[in-house]
Amino acid sequence: MHTRVNLAGVELKNPVMTASGTFGSGAEYGEYVDLNRLGAVVTKGVANVPWEGNPTPRVAEVTGGMLNAIGLQNPGIDVFCRRDIPFLRQFDTKIIVNVCGKTESDYLEVVERLADEPVDLLEINISCPNVKEGGIAFGQDPRAVEHITALVKKKARQPVIMKLSPNVTDIGEMARAAEAGGADILSLINTLTGMKIDIHRRAFVLANKTGGMSGPAIKPIALRMVYQAAQAVRIPIIGMGGIVTAEDAIEFILAGASAVSIGTANFMYPDAAVRVIEGIEAYMEKYGVEDIGELVGAVR
Amino acid sequence: MKRQIEAEILSQRRLAPEIYDMRIEGGEAAKDARPGQFVTLYCEDGARILPRPISICEREGTRFRLVYRIAGAGTREFASYGAGKKLRMMGPLGNGFPLLNKRAILIGGGIGIPPMLELMKELPGEKTAVLGYRDRELFLRDEFAAYGPVATATEDGSAGVRGNVLDAIREQGVEGEVIYACGPTPMLRAVKEYALEKGLLCYLSLEERMACGIGACLACVCRSKETDEHTGVHNKRVCKDGPVFEAREVEL
Ligand SMILES: Cc1cc2nc3c(=O)[nH]c(=O)nc-3n(C[C@H](O)[C@H](O)[C@H](O)COP(=O)(O)OP(=O)(O)OC[C@H]3O[C@@H](n4cnc5c(N)ncnc54)[C@H](O)[C@@H]3O)c2cc1C
Numbered sequence: 001m002h003t004r005v006n007l008a009g010v011e012l013k014n015p016v017m018t019a020s021g022t023f024g025s026g027a028e029y030g031e032y033v034d035l036n037r038l039g040a041v042v043t044k045g046v047a048n049v050p051w052e053g054n055p056t057p058r059v060a061e062v063t064g065g066m067l068n069a070i071g072l073q074n075p076g077i078d079v080f081c082r083r084d085i086p087f088l089r090q091f092d093t094k095i096i097v098n099v100c101g102k103t104e105s106d107y108l109e110v111v112e113r114l115a116d117e118p119v120d121l122l123e124i125n126i127s128c129p130n131v132k133e134g135g136i137a138f139g140q141d142p143r144a145v146e147h148i149t150a151l152v153k154k155k156a157r158q159p160v161i162m163k164l165s166p167n168v169t170d171i172g173e174m175a176r177a178a179e180a181g182g183a184d185i186l187s188l189i190n191t192l193t194g195m196k197i198d199i200h201r202r203a204f205v206l207a208n209k210t211g212g213m214s215g216p217a218i219k220p221i222a223l224r225m226v227y228q229a230a231q232a233v234r235i236p237i238i239g240m241g242g243i244v245t246a247e248d249a250i251e252f253i254l255a256g257a258s259a260v261s262i263g264t265a266n267f268m269y270p271d272a273a274v275r276v277i278e279g280i281e282a283y284m285e286k287y288g289v290e291d292i293g294e295l296v297g298a299v300r
Numbered sequence: 301m302k303r304q305i306e307a308e309i310l311s312q313r314r315l316a317p318e319i320y321d322m323r324i325e326g327g328e329a330a331k332d333a334r335p336g337q338f339v340t341l342y343c344e345d346g347a348r349i350l351p352r353p354i355s356i357c358e359r360e361g362t363r364f365r366l367v368y369r370i371a372g373a374g375t376r377e378f379a380s381y382g383a384g385k386k387l388r389m390m391g392p393l394g395n396g397f398p399l400l401n402k403r404a405i406l407i408g409g410g411i412g413i414p415p416m417l418e419l420m421k422e423l424p425g426e427k428t429a430v431l432g433y434r435d436r437e438l439f440l441r442d443e444f445a446a447y448g449p450v451a452t453a454t455e456d457g458s459a460g461v462r463g464n465v466l467d468a469i470r471e472q473g474v475e476g477e478v479i480y481a482c483g484p485t486p487m488l489r490a491v492k493e494y495a496l497e498k499g500l501l502c503y504l505s506l507e508e509r510m511a512c513g514i515g516a517c518l519a520c521v522c523r524s525k526e527t528d529e530h531t532g533v534h535n536k537r538v539c540k541d542g543p544v545f546e547a548r549e550v551e552l
């Protein structure tokens with residue numbers, strides 16, 4: 001029995017990774033989980049220069065989930081290359097760098113800077129709902145998706161994951177656009193735009209007014225979108241959105257995801273990703289699944 | 301490896317209206333806890349997914365005492381539990397107060413009072429507590445009195461000085477070389493201003509909404525005066541770099 005998966009030529013020991021922005025660069029959670037157990041660590045979005053992010057409150061709880069409007073605070077690519085990549089290199093796990101930007105050239109600058117760095121995959125975030133420029137603006141129009149994907153592919157030395165937004169009418173169309181632009185892999189979903197109002201203060205709970213919703217409550221929507229994307233393209237898909245348990249993860253795999261990301265669940269259980277890995281192994285054993293690939297897209 | 305544990309509630313009682321006093325078994329990690337650190341408690345109700353940060357009010361061996369106010373559904377859930385119930389918990393988290401051997405003024409406002417109790421116990425030098433309450437529900441006050449003088453302020457004037465903690469400091473002529481404070485942000489702002497005016501060293505314990513509680517998600521930041529070494533921007537993480545900051549380091 002084995003859980004190995006191959007994503008655009010990169011072999012992961014198992015299909016479980018941590019979702020961008022929920023796990024930093026692994027240093028803090030590394031005190032709670034053995035990073036060597038993870039298929040990959042996906043880092044917090046990094047830009048060409050440091051970003052201060054949004055004012056607080058940046059998070060709010062909603063029933064079965066949360067809203068966040070961190071605003072892609074990050075220390076910039078220089079600090080990231082100097083500190084975070086060497087840290088992650090100490091572990092037997094793949095490194096996936098999540099890239100954000102306000103303009104095309106911001107993205108390309110980071111992608112070029114990473115060309116000679118020992119990282120395995122790039123994940124291009126064209127779906128952050130919490131920054132005014134860039135981010136989601138690139139992710140809601142199929143022509144823009146194809147265009148930015150093609151630009152990134154031209155410069156990238158590592159295989160490219162395009163991270164799609166769920167805040168669109170037809171996810172299949174976006175998935176096809178990214179594939180047409182040359183994407184090697186897709187990941188979805190990023191957060192769903194939401195809002196919370198404090199009726200006693202008669203004010204928005206988040207300083208940013210709106211935020212991205214994540215956590216268990218969004219799982220059915222995420223699963224439906226992963227299924228639709230998987231029907232629309234031939235490239236592998238990393239599924240995420242509300243995964244807490246191995247059962248959740250297996251649903252995504254059956255719907256067509258080759259790998260899964262654990263995001264908000266880390267806040268609930270710091271060892272959530274390892275629990276998911278162990279649960280997937282137990283499931284495979286129980287049903288006599290030899291190769292996890294047998295499960296990918298098995299439900300049509 | 302650090303862990304999230306299933307912590308057993310040893311006892312729980314009501315101290316004042318809406319204020320609860322919980323003793324909980326913290327396990328081995330509790331032995332290293334310092335005053336000003338906090339734990340995060342997790343709800344059993346799956347609708348509430350995020351941790352609730354609660355300061356350590358006292359620590360005895362591996363046991364924590366937590367004193368908290370019912371502020372919403374999560375703290376209401378905790379208040380409904382009795383001895384024997386197990387809650388998921390992480391901690392101790394955060395940095396805690398530095399224990400300086402100087403004449404100290406410990407200022408607590410409202411639900412910012414509990415974390416000052418362990419500090420009052422552990423500070424080596426001469427110390428005075430200044431506690432600000434809403435009304436005559438003076439929870440924990442007598443326990444502070446065991447370790448040093450206590451000045452009291454109440455908003456409604458029903459006990460001690462009528463007004464806020466600074467009114468009590470001025471009226472009672474409380475003096476010291478270092479201030480430690482925890483309470484609502486307007487109080488902390490006023491305390492910072494007072495400390496700067498008097499040229500006193502001042503440590504403030506801040507509060508912010510959290511998601512991870514361990515420094516990974518950047519939800520809980522405060523504005524810092526200088527570029528922070530970790531974040532690379534003018535932001536510090538309350539959960540990891542704080543909750544205690546020297547007043548000059550942060551903008552409130
Ligand atoms: C470092 C720190 C130490 C604290 N220590 C204590 C303490 O010793 N005693 C005490 O009574 N309270 C303390 N608080 C405040 C306490 O965390 C909140 O009152 C509690 O989280 C409210 O949860 P709820 O579900 O009852 O309220 P809800 O309003 O329903 O909570 C909804 C969400 O908002 C968050 N939230 C609400 N109020 C606050 C707040 N003031 N600060 C941070 N997050 C909040 C909750 O954690 C939850 O995620 C502390 C806060 C921090 C940041």
Ligand SMILES: Cc1cc2nc3c(=O)[nH]c(=O)nc-3n(C[C@H](O)[C@H](O)[C@H](O)COP(=O)(O)O)c2cc1C
Nearest residue numbers: 019020021045068125189190214215241242263264
């Ligand atoms: C606090 C927080 C920060 C996030 N930051 C990023 C980010 O920097 N880049 C990104 O592509 N996605 C980011 N996301 C989105 C997650 O990676 C993920 O797509 C989403 O949360 C759905 O998965 P989940 O329900 O398992 O959390 C963030 C999510 C959260 C909750």
Ligand code: FES
Nearest residue numbers: 511513517518539
């Ligand atoms: S709560 Fe996540 S960084 Fe502080």
